[in-house]
Amino acid sequence: MKKIGSLNLIGNTPLIKLQNIKVPNNVEIWIKYEAGNPTGSYKDRMALSVLSEAMKNGKVKLGDQVIEYTGGSTGSSLAFVSTSLGLNFTAVFSDAFSSSKKQTMEAFGAKVIVEKSYGKGITPELLSRMKTKAYELSQKPNTFYADQFGSINVLKGYIPMGKEIKNKLGNIDVFCASVGTGGAIMGTWNGLNSHNSKLVAFEPLQSPYLTSGKGGPHLVEGIGVGFEPPFLNRELISDIKCIDQVDAFKMCRRLAKEEGLFCGGSTGMNVFGALEVAKDLKYGSKVVTLACDNGLKYLNSNIYQTN
Numbered sequence: 001m002k003k004i005g006s007l008n009l010i011g012n013t014p015l016i017k018l019q020n021i022k023v024p025n026n027v028e029i030w031i032k033y034e035a036g037n038p039t040g041s042y043k044d045r046m047a048l049s050v051l052s053e054a055m056k057n058g059k060v061k062l063g064d065q066v067i068e069y070t071g072g073s074t075g076s077s078l079a080f081v082s083t084s085l086g087l088n089f090t091a092v093f094s095d096a097f098s099s100s101k102k103q104t105m106e107a108f109g110a111k112v113i114v115e116k117s118y119g120k121g122i123t124p125e126l127l128s129r130m131k132t133k134a135y136e137l138s139q140k141p142n143t144f145y146a147d148q149f150g151s152i153n154v155l156k157g158y159i160p161m162g163k164e165i166k167n168k169l170g171n172i173d174v175f176c177a178s179v180g181t182g183g184a185i186m187g188t189w190n191g192l193n194s195h196n197s198k199l200v201a202f203e204p205l206q207s208p209y210l211t212s213g214k215g216g217p218h219l220v221e222g223i224g225v226g227f228e229p230p231f232l233n234r235e236l237i238s239d240i241k242c243i244d245q246v247d248a249f250k251m252c253r254r255l256a257k258e259e260g261l262f263c264g265g266s267t268g269m270n271v272f273g274a275l276e277v278a279k280d281l282k283y284g285s286k287v288v289t290l291a292c293d294n295g296l297k298y299l300n301s302n303i304y305q306t307n
């Protein structure tokens, strides 16, 4: 298996405590800064797990074509890991997502097919169209469907993240995160193996599928998929909170200015949500959430276009 050194840069990211944003009840909010991964996103962890396991098991071999439909973060990670392992990658993408993510995938040598959103944003209809296209492509010979919504290796890829948090902080009170496939929140939770903590999930108020059964158009890339996230184990979740995307994006701008943390919309949602969670906690409790990815990917989206 071809393996290049930059794959070793995946994981072992910093844990950073909020310093300047005032947190209710003096709760400590810790942020796992996943922008520290090579493509600036925690998706590098799942891409490495999925593709290296598939190569080990002979499901994909050098020179094969990896296929996935993606909003671009998973795609950037799959593009990066594919080229590092000697594979090719084709992404089914859409103009509803940041164009810089398309450029990133292409920089790593990926082929990017763009499904039109017709200005309607990220809708369940668009995602379903992208999925059909990806499935069609994956029927060709010498292709491998990465299956970010089904592969057990997605979950496995995030277990080290939970372990890294546990090694640094010991027991925590709450782990919370927003949900796309549910891979990051559940895999990290498995790695945390912390039975006395609570697990809280967030979703966009504009696409409240988890709490109401109905998704809708929204602007927070990577989450709020409008169907049951395959990896989400509702039995382990204590609470699901709906967060307005406007508050999430405002939080992104505050994080940059007040904490020096430059992140995307799902991270804004995670931190805004963590502050909501803190309102109901005892003085000095510990909450951990994720900085899913880097703000540089969103310079041409509406997160950083306003003040």
Ligand SMILES: Cc1ncc(COP(=O)(O)O)c(C=O)c1O
Residues within 6 Å of the ligand: 071, 073, 074, 178, 179, 180, 181, 182, 183, 184, 185, 221, 222, 223, 264, 266, 267, 292, 293
């Ligand atoms: C930027 C971003 N945040 C959050 C998520 C959600 O992660 P998960 O699919 O593991 O639930 C994604 C998934 O694509 C993402 O791209």
